[in-house]
Amino acid sequence: AQKITQTQPGMFVQEKEAVTLDCTYDTSDQSYGLFWYKQPSSGEMIFLIYQGSYDEQNATEGRYSLNFQKARKSANLVISASQLGDSAMYFCAMREFFQGAQKLVFGQGTRLTINP
Amino acid sequence: EAGVAQSPRYKIIEKRQSVAFWCNPISGHATLYWYQQILGQGPKLLIQFQNNGVVDDSQLPKDRFSAERLKGVDSTLKIQPAKLEDSAVYLCASSLAGWEDMIFGAGTRLSVL
Numbered sequence: 001a002q003k004i005t006q007t008q009p010g011m012f013v014q015e016k017e018a019v020t021l022d023c024t025y026d027t028s029d030q031s032y033g034l035f036w037y038k039q040p041s042s043g044e045m046i047f048l049i050y051q052g053s054y055d056e057q058n059a060t061e062g063r064y065s066l067n068f069q070k071a072r073k074s075a076n077l078v079i080s081a082s083q084l085g086d087s088a089m090y091f092c093a094m095r096e097f098f099q100g101a102q103k104l105v106f107g108q109g110t111r112l113t114i115n116p
Numbered sequence: 117e118a119g120v121a122q123s124p125r126y127k128i129i130e131k132r133q134s135v136a137f138w139c140n141p142i143s144g145h146a147t148l149y150w151y152q153q154i155l156g157q158g159p160k161l162l163i164q165f166q167n168n169g170v171v172d173d174s175q176l177p178k179d180r181f182s183a184e185r186l187k188g189v190d191s192t193l194k195i196q197p198a199k200l201e202d203s204a205v206y207l208c209a210s211s212l213a214g215w216e217d218m219i220f221g222a223g224t225r226l227s228v229l
Binding site: 004033035042043044045046047050091093095102103104106107108109 | 161220
């Protein structure tokens with residue numbers, strides 16, 4: 001079963017607009033963590049933001065914020081005032097326990113293109 | 117600070133050949149990860165080291181893949197023999213305390229023909 005679902009294969013947004021990238025997750029754990037990573041064409045994965053399952057407030061990091069809706073099991077990434085440099089693949093990931101060890105499970109990703 | 121170094125950046129081989137990838141993590145990072153990222157998918161963990169011991173290798177195809185981290189610093193991932201489905205980007209990452217501070221390298225893109 002898919003643990004992390006990103007339903008938007010591609011998104012196209014005008015520069016300076018806000019954009020929301022969707023992520024839903026599936027877990028029976030009470031304690032888990034959710035991450036967003038950016039992967040530019042150069043290939044490296046860049047950590048953007050983290051939300052713990054017990055965190056009461058939505059995480060924010062500069063222009064990035066995470067819209068965490070625990071009951072709906074969603075953890076959408078919001079990028080405000082998008083820039084051309086935001087064009088990249090974006091991955092949602094979840095930390096969970098599996099067979100006695102912690103694992104980081106990634107979604108399929110969303111390709112974001114910012115148009116000038 | 118220097119990032120996670122990986123080499124080579126690109127490798128093209130024929131099926132049934134062998135290949136090795138090298139990773140040098142950030143100095144002081146005890147945990148090292150190897151991920152496989154097939155085109156159009158998110159990364160999948162192959163193996164995780166804590167210092168020079170294996171923490172998790174449950175998704176490593178052990179009949180053809182092997183990895184070592186001698187002296188708890190740099191690491192080598194080997195595929196022998198390679199199959200067409202091994203074509204992917206192999207990402208190395210390291211962390212000091214956990215996933216919140218995990219830093220990825222630029223990856224090695226492997227094409228198996």
